[in-house]
Amino acid sequence: MKLKITLIVMALFVLSTLNAQEVKSTKFGKGLFNIIGQDSSWSMKVGLRMQLLGTSTWEEAGKNEASFFARRARLKFDGYAYSPKLKYKIELGLSNRDLSGASPFTSNAPRYILDAQLKWNFYKNFEIWFGQGKLPGNRERVISSANLQQVDRSLLNKRFTIDRDFGFQLRHHFNLSDKFVVKEIFSLAQGEGRNVTTGNIGGHQYTGRIELLPFGNFSSKGDYKGSDLKREKTPKLALGVSYDHNNNAVKNRSNQGNYMYIDGTDDAGPKGLFYETNINTLFIDAMFKYKGFSLMAEYADRDTKDPFAKNSDGTLTGDVVEVGKGLNIQTGYLLKKDWEVSARYTSIELDKTITGENLESQYTLGLSKYIVGHSLKVQTDISHLEVDGGDNELMYRLQFDIHF
Numbered sequence: 001m002k003l004k005i006t007l008i009v010m011a012l013f014v015l016s017t018l019n020a021q022e023v024k025s026t027k028f029g030k031g032l033f034n035i036i037g038q039d040s041s042w043s044m045k046v047g048l049r050m051q052l053l054g055t056s057t058w059e060e061a062g063k064n065e066a067s068f069f070a071r072r073a074r075l076k077f078d079g080y081a082y083s084p085k086l087k088y089k090i091e092l093g094l095s096n097r098d099l100s101g102a103s104p105f106t107s108n109a110p111r112y113i114l115d116a117q118l119k120w121n122f123y124k125n126f127e128i129w130f131g132q133g134k135l136p137g138n139r140e141r142v143i144s145s146a147n148l149q150q151v152d153r154s155l156l157n158k159r160f161t162i163d164r165d166f167g168f169q170l171r172h173h174f175n176l177s178d179k180f181v182v183k184e185i186f187s188l189a190q191g192e193g194r195n196v197t198t199g200n201i202g203g204h205q206y207t208g209r210i211e212l213l214p215f216g217n218f219s220s221k222g223d224y225k226g227s228d229l230k231r232e233k234t235p236k237l238a239l240g241v242s243y244d245h246n247n248n249a250v251k252n253r254s255n256q257g258n259y260m261y262i263d264g265t266d267d268a269g270p271k272g273l274f275y276e277t278n279i280n281t282l283f284i285d286a287m288f289k290y291k292g293f294s295l296m297a298e299y300a301d302r303d304t305k306d307p308f309a310k311n312s313d314g315t316l317t318g319d320v321v322e323v324g325k326g327l328n329i330q331t332g333y334l335l336k337k338d339w340e341v342s343a344r345y346t347s348i349e350l351d352k353t354i355t356g357e358n359l360e361s362q363y364t365l366g367l368s369k370y371i372v373g374h375s376l377k378v379q380t381d382i383s384h385l386e387v388d389g390g391d392n393e394l395m396y397r398l399q400f401d402i403h404f
Contacts, residue, residue, distance in 0.1 A: 029375025032404045034079075043079035049146055049403040050074070050095075058394045070095045071152075071399065072145055074114070085122070089133070091115040103259070104198075111195040114164065129169040132194055135255075136169065136185040136209040137162040137242050138298050139285040140328065142224055147374045149226030149294070149332050150366040151381050151397045154346045156326035160281060160300035162244050165189035165205060165255055166196070179216035185209040191246050193255045201274050203247030205255055211240045218289060226296075227332055227340055228289040229373050235290040242283040248276040252309075252321050254302070260309040260319040275309035279321060292334035300326040307354050324350035332366070338373075342366040342381075359388040375403040 024034045031045040053071040058064050073095040080087045091114040093099060099110035117131035134142050140153050141161045167189030174182055190196060191205035213223065215237055219230035223238040246254045260275040285298040302323050309319035326349070332342030344364040350357045366381035378400055385393040 028372055029403050031076075041083075042081045045076075045078050047076035047078075047404055048074070049076070049401070051145070051399055051401050053151070053397065053399045056396045060392045069097075071097060074098065085120065087119040087121075089115050089117050089119070101193075105192065105201075106195045107197045113195055125173050127171045129171065130167075132164060132166040133169075134164050135162045135187055135189060135205075135207050135244070137207065137244060137281070138283040138300060139224070139238075139240055139287060139296065140298055143226060144224075146401065146403050147225040148379075149296075149330060149340070149342050149368070150344060150364060151379050151399045154298075154328045154330070154344060154364075155348050155360060155362055156298055156300055156328040156346055159253070159322065159324075159348055159350070160283075160302055160326050161256065162205075162207065162246075162254055162281060163256055164194040165191065166194070167205070179214070181213040181217055183209075183211040183213070189255070191249060191255050192251060201259075202250040202276050205244065205246045205249075207242060207244045209240060209242040211238060213238050218287075222289055223287050225374065226294070227342075227368070227370070227374075228292050228294040228334055229338070229370060230289075231292045231334065232289045233291070236288070238287040240283070240285045242281075242285075244281040244283075246279045246281075249279040249304075249321075250274040250276055252319055254279045254281055257322065258319070260317065260321075262309065262311045262317055264311075275317065275319065277304050277306050277309075277321060279304045293331075294333075295329075295331045297330075298326075298328045307351075320354050322350055322355055324348065324355070332368075338370040340366075340368045340370065342368065358390055361386045374401070377401050 022036045022038065024036065026034055031047045033046055035044045050070060051072040054068045056066040075092045078087065078089040092112050093114045098114065099112065101111060102109055113132060115133045117129050117133045119127055119129045121127045138157060138161060140157050141163060167187060169185055169187040172184050176182055187207040189205040190200050191202055192200060215235055218236045219232060222228065222230055244254065250259055251257045252260055261273060262275050263273050265273045280303055282301045283298065288295045304321045304323055307321035307323050309317040311317055326347065328346045330342065330344040332340050334340045346362045348360040352358060362383055362385045364381050364383040366379065368377055368379045370377045380398045383395045385395065
């Protein structure tokens with residue numbers, strides 16, 4: 001009911017503004033329409049996208065499973081307010097996957113808001129972002145799910161991403177030479193993920209990132225898009241390093257994963273009884289593109305001083321911080337008529353003495369047809385997951401993606 005009311009109110013607002021403002025038509029994939037205030041003091045671009053996914057898996061143990069669902073369904077609004085130097089972005093998730101993950105600290109309700117940020121270019125090449133959005137962690141996570149080279153992100157992202165959170169980010173860039181670009185980002189966030197409305201049980205989360213682009217900027221921000229759809233005429237390379245420190249983290253994957261309760265409490269128990277430990281995550285990544293060829297590589301490393309959650313009397317609770325390393329290498333080549341073949345190798349090595357989990361390796365082959373770039377595409381891939389000492393798995397996926 002709340003979702004219906006929200007959508008109705010938004011629809012009425014948009015319709016009322018259409019009558020009083022200038023509405024500009026846009027190209028397919030560039031938003032449904034763009035509204036500009038009569039005095040040009042504000043703008044709003046309205047977008048909509050969805051991903052329809054079918055998946056089938058086969059395990060060595062004989063278990064087979066097939067599923068079909070709307071993987072993502074989202075509304076997007078962005079533009080500027082008062083001045084083009086003050087921008088905003090709002091993205092709402094409507095699918096089950098987008099809304100899942102509620103807890104007592106998200107008011108035990110669906111989490112509609114993905115992004116809600118203000119971005120102020122307050123001085124020369126300096127910008128400050130405030131609100132909820134993606135933290136400057138691994139490159140694959142910051143790439144929009146609408147712009148992925150394969151059906152979905154890798155196991156490295158699943159295990160190590162620091163995803164979204166609420167806070168502020170200070171961003172700056174400068175040129176070392178005519179082409180060599182350097183970008184720096186510093187972020188301070190709550191440290192417990194998106195849509196946390198009460199609590200903030202642990203400390204805060206600090207993230208720093210630096211990016212080097214020795215051959216200049218990519219076409220159309222291609223360093224954060226899968227595939228070389230622009231067929232870069234000259235080699236383009238982006239190198240990035242991020243370091244994240246989550247002080248007194250209370251979740252087992254930094255600001256992601258499960259809360260680590262102590263003294264027998266759980267989601268329904270009293271607040272404040274949590275295991276706290278500092279969690280550090282390092283990301284090193286690269287993106288290269290040239291004449292339809294693309295290569296992306298990422299390395300992740302998470303550690304903590306004491307990964308074993310303990311009750312107040314020192315006994316173990318059974319929860320542990322997922323510490324370990326991950327490597328992801330992904331490449332693709334864009335053929336004629338915008339068909340692309342791609343391949344990915346991912347290796348996850350959690351500390352077995354801590355987590356009790358084994359080495360995972362996944363091999364993925366993908367095929368994509370870009371009808372209108374990333375805005376209208378069909379993607380399919382097949383993956384083989386190898387688990388050391390566990391059940392191997394074969395997975396096939398087919399996805400349709402449309403983006404207005």
